[in-house]
Amino acid sequence: MLIESWPASEAAWARAKKSLAGGVSTGMRASMKPHPLFFSSASGPRMTDLDGNTYLDHVLGWGPVILGHGHPGLTEAVASRISLGATYGAGHALEYEAAERVVAAIPGVERVLWSNTGSEANQVALRLARAATGRKRFAKMLGHYHGWSDTFLLGYRPDSAGSVESLGSAGQLDSALSDVSLVPFGDLDAAAAVLKNQESDIAAVFVEPVLCNSGVIAPPEGYLAGLRELCDATDTVLVFDEVITGFRLAYGGAVERYGVQPDLVVLAKAIAGGYPVSAIAGRASLLEQVTSGVVHAGTYNGNPVVLAATVATLEALGADGIYPAFEARGQELATGMRSAIAASGVLGAVNQIGPVVQVLFGTGDGSTLDQFFAGDQVFYDRLIVHLLRRGVFALPGGRWYLSTAHTADDVATTVQAFAEALSATVGDGPGPA
Template identity: 65%
Template sequence: MPPHPLFFQGGNGSRLTDLDDNTYLDYVLGWGPVILGHGHPGLTEAVQNQLPHGATYGAGHVLEAEVAEMVIERIPGAERVLWSNTGSEATQVALRLARGATGRRRFIKFGGHYHGWSDAMLVGYRPGPTGDLARGSEGQPEAVLDDVTIVDWGDIEAVRRLLQGDEYAAVFCEPVLCNSGVLAPPENFLTELRRVCDATGTVLVFDEVITGFRMSRGGAAERYDVEPDLVVLAKAVAGGYPLAAVAGRAEFLELTTSGVVHAGTYNGNPVVLAAAKATLEALDEPSVYETFENHGRKLGEGFAQALTAHGVPGTINQVGPVVQCMIGVKEAATFTDFLAADQKFYDRLLVHMLRRGVFTLPGGRWYLSAAHSEHDVEQTVDVFEAALKATLADGATPATVS
């Protein structure tokens, strides 16, 4: 990360302190999971209370069921939950469940959507050196491409056409495309996806690794009122501890007791489940989600006003506590719009923000936590504007795309 990698000594609430004792308002939040802020007292206490009782049992325990019930109560359509460690693992088991249930091999995903780094899933995320949306990594076999078809986000006709052939086990999506522009789903798109999956016996998977417990208490499924068959959860679920889950319909999840293998030494260990219980309880405190909306809006509007005031073309997208800044594009509704944003200008802006004590992700995305105060948000908008001025004063001019 420019201008050089940062190393931190610790965090507290909305702030992180680096090894040189510089303190930053943190909008990286560990790339999303730290939804309560750093060192949240209730979460820390819950983990500390569990530690003397052991790290893992390799057998059932009460927290597994207790926290599964909390997830079932929150996530629309969830009847069963399985525990895993990371989003990348959980998306793999979701795919395996879909294949096990349907007897079909292929799946659909959308361009720019990220579902972890496994061979099967790391396709169509970013254009490769030749501009094609194919494999994401050296070392990934070409054969993975036989299993997946990449469709443009929002192209329901393409999905409908592909699903006619009874070939596809599942459709995977980030219901809000957070990894590529914070693009809300086009109107009625998720409902139409649900319909076409129902009509063709295809498993609909919402990858809510980012949106889960963040876009609302019940994630994007609740926000957009659509019940997928399977929901993949990670990041916010345990407030920064390594936990992931697949929640969904019993008929799919129960396949793990009759032939679909899901394994993992650390799955559902009591330490991370204690963290998840404390996190979900803390997110239930009054007005957490209302504050997410207000702070998200305030941050987004503040950035947009600063861009206008300084004549810098750009777009701000915001859904709940996730904000995306794209320089040089007038409107960003598609993955192509997102790719057109002027990343070089943003990188320079980011360095000026770091110098002024704001730590944020490369690429333009911002995460808010429950620990960010209104004052933090106001201060951040001021820093954004000052950083914008400094970037322009350096002589940088945003590349504009019409």
């Protein structure tokens, strides 16, 4: 039976807007179609909304819920900590026990700093790089996302005039653009032109090793290694933003998968299975600067409850067979979606790396940032409403996540719903051709 409407969620949103700005706790949720949904519970790969509808969840908290909802080991670890106190304002064993797991997992990592969000962690990484190099500016790749701060929300999405080399928010200072060099992803020549120009004053290069935020686009062959060589030649700090890829593409993240070691790795999302924690990990000489002048503060850094979740999540992800299963489920989902798109006759593409999938319509093969920006989001927004009606919860923008709780049967169910929803969307009216 198709879901026709969501009256309880609509009522909850109307009530929320009277006290909560926009009716949502993060602006991203306001873009959910047909309107933000409100949920009452979740278990494994499924969530239940206020109207009692149950969905296969491919949003997964926008990525963090890598073990599925209510994972027994994770839930037990958190529950056992809560009665022992929420936070201490002092050291505790979980700080180093969790850090030891990160050091053991990611090649080249020697030290860890705990923080709370990816936005915070990237700010800390830049401060460390500036302190180490004595330089002020940084380079980032067009379309890459490193958080919502004034410093980093640049060159992420086209502005109203179609320029990507722009600020990302109202209220952001124009001067933020003076601190950054924006470089096309995959273009080593462009990166070299910036890094080898001493007047650029570049302290660090920030890059999503896989461009997950804008199309799930893999790095070209040799690109990450080329960035490593350029940074070595120019004494520039190389930072992998692995907020999405960390502990998702492999236990050692993109560092393990692609065999290139950055100086710093920024982690969040999957590292704690849905609990709010982030980390900056990497070379001891950079991170130990917090003992000699670099300020790294935060009342909630190293919170014992979230680090209990971190230890439990990393223990679960370290089990045999996790990442081969992720790859298999991701390929099954992508293959099924490609077949459905081919049968529908619409123009579309599907990218997949591990348990992350991107769907694009009205574009080419989806291999470039320009194609991602050119994708038909209006058509996709219509599609995700038809998916909701069939019990599948998907993100706006086209990115899909899988958790360890998703089975082959769950993927098959999702593919069937995708095919039916795609047919219904095409039936609604003109779409990509």
